[in-house]
Each structure stands twice: as C-alpha cells, then as structure tokens.
Amino acid sequence: GAVVSQHPSRVICKSGTSVKIECRSLDFQATTMFWYRQFPKKSLMLMATSNEGSKATYEQGVEKDKFLINHASLTLSTLTVTSAHPEDSSFYICSAKAIGRGETQYFGPGTRLLVL
Amino acid sequence: EDQVTQSPEALRLQEGESSSLNCSYTVSGLRGLFWYRQDPGKGPEFLFTLYSAGEEKEKERLKATLTKKESFLHITAPKPEDSATYLCAVQAGIAGNQFYFGTGTSLTVIP
Numbered sequence: 001g002a003v004v005s006q007h008p009s010r011v012i013c014k015s016g017t018s019v020k021i022e023c024r025s026l027d028f029q030a031t032t033m034f035w036y037r038q039f040p041k042k043s044l045m046l047m048a049t050s051n052e053g054s055k056a057t058y059e060q061g062v063e064k065d066k067f068l069i070n071h072a073s074l075t076l077s078t079l080t081v082t083s084a085h086p087e088d089s090s091f092y093i094c095s096a097k098a099i100g101r102g103e104t105q106y107f108g109p110g111t112r113l114l115v116l
Numbered sequence: 117e118d119q120v121t122q123s124p125e126a127l128r129l130q131e132g133e134s135s136s137l138n139c140s141y142t143v144s145g146l147r148g149l150f151w152y153r154q155d156p157g158k159g160p161e162f163l164f165t166l167y168s169a170g171e172e173k174e175k176e177r178l179k180a181t182l183t184k185k186e187s188f189l190h191i192t193a194p195k196p197e198d199s200a201t202y203l204c205a206v207q208a209g210i211a212g213n214q215f216y217f218g219t220g221t222s223l224t225v226i227p
Contacts, residue, residue, distance in 0.1 A: 043219040093159045103148045107159035
C-alpha cells in the first residue's frame with residue numbers, strides 16, 4: 001500500500017495560462033501532503049506543506065499567489081500554477097504522509113510542466 | 117545551517133561489486149532520516165526510514181544504517197537494475213516541519 005498518483009503526468013501550456021495538477025493518495029488517507037519541484041539533475045525543493053482543510057504553509061521564496069494549493073480532502077491535494085511563465089517549467093512532485101504510518105512521505109510519479 | 121550532504125555524487129560499480137553511499141547531516145533535532153530511490157523522470161520511491169542512531173534496516177540487497185551524524189546505504193552485490201539516483205532526506209525541528217533533501221548519488225551498475 002501507500003500509492004500516490006498525480007495527474008496529468010505531462011502538460012504543455014502557453015505562457016499566461018493556468019495549470020492545475022492533482023495529487024491523490026489511492027489506498028490511504030493523508031493528513032499532510034507536500035509539493036516539491038525538481039530541476040534537472042538537482043534535488044527536490046520543498047514548495048509547500050498542506051494539511052487537509054487548512055491553508056498551506058509555503059516555504060520561503062515561494063509565491064503563494066502564484067502556486068495555489070488546495071487540500072480539499074484526506075486523499076486529494078491540488079497545485080495550480082497561475083499565469084504560468086517559461087521559468088515555471090519544471091518537474092512537480094507531490095508526496096503524502098499516511099495516517100498511522102509515522103513520518104514517511106510517499107511520493108507521486110511527478111508532473112512534467114513545460115510552459116511555452 | 118541545517119544541511120544534508122550526499123557522497124559520492126556519482127558511482128559506477130561492476131555488477132557484484134559491493135559499496136556504500138553516504139548521507140551526512142547537520143540538523144537540530146533529527147526526527148527521521150529517509151532513503152529513496154529515484155529513476156529518471158519518476159517520483160522518488162520509498163526505501164527506508166530510520167529514526168535513531170544505531171538503527172538498521174534491510175531490504176534485498178540494500179541495508180541502511182544510521183549514526184548521530186550520518187547514514188550509509190550499503191549495496192551488496194548490486195545488479196544493473198539497481199542503477200538509479202538514491203536520495204537521502206532528513207526531517208528535523210521541534211515541530212518536525214523541516215524537511216531537507218540531499219542532492220543524491222547517481223549509481224550506475226555495469227553488467
């Protein structure tokens with residue numbers, strides 16, 4: 001168990017449009033979900049932490065108005081990249097902590113975003 | 117400054133040649149240390165969680181150990197399918213809300 005899915009896996013959009021990425025825990029309930037971005041050959045950079053039913057906590061330097069996070073249920077969190085620009089092109093990965101399974105984060109497969 | 121450092125950055129092994137990957141950390145209030153495997157273009161796959169110094173975890177050809185300053189991921193008799201980037205992450209802080217990833221070790225196992 002502990003499977004996390006992301007949708008879409010890959011998205012190409014025009015500059016100025018908004019893109020929504022979904023993160024779902026398929027076989028467990030997640031009190032906390034995390035959003036990361038990863039640049040080529042670099043490690044993961046935590047963007048924000050979201051708890052079900054409350055506002056997300058953003059890391060320093062991450063624009064909350066640009067990266068909107070909604071954690072509507074114990075199995076779903078969404079990241080919306082608003083007014084996307086080419087510099088937002090990246091690999092976005094979500095993770096989730098399962099209730100009753102300690103601090104381990106289980107990661108989704110990632111979403112590749114390309115903004116033209 | 118809290119940080120996590122992994123070494124080496126890249127490692128090439130012959131099939132069957134055992135070795136170790138290192139993750140050293142300087143954080144306040146370690147809550148947990150995690151090892152993940154990441155294949156190109158995919159999300160990290162969970163391997164191990166270690167919570168206290170002296171703890172060890174094993175899975176197939178992999179064994180993770182933890183001291184107060186570092187963790188090792190030992191790979192015994194690796195196979196080509198073990199080729200991947202291995203990431204170490206540390207959770208720290210009083211509230212456990214600080215999470216740091218290392219930059220990874222890229223492992224290539226040659227048949």
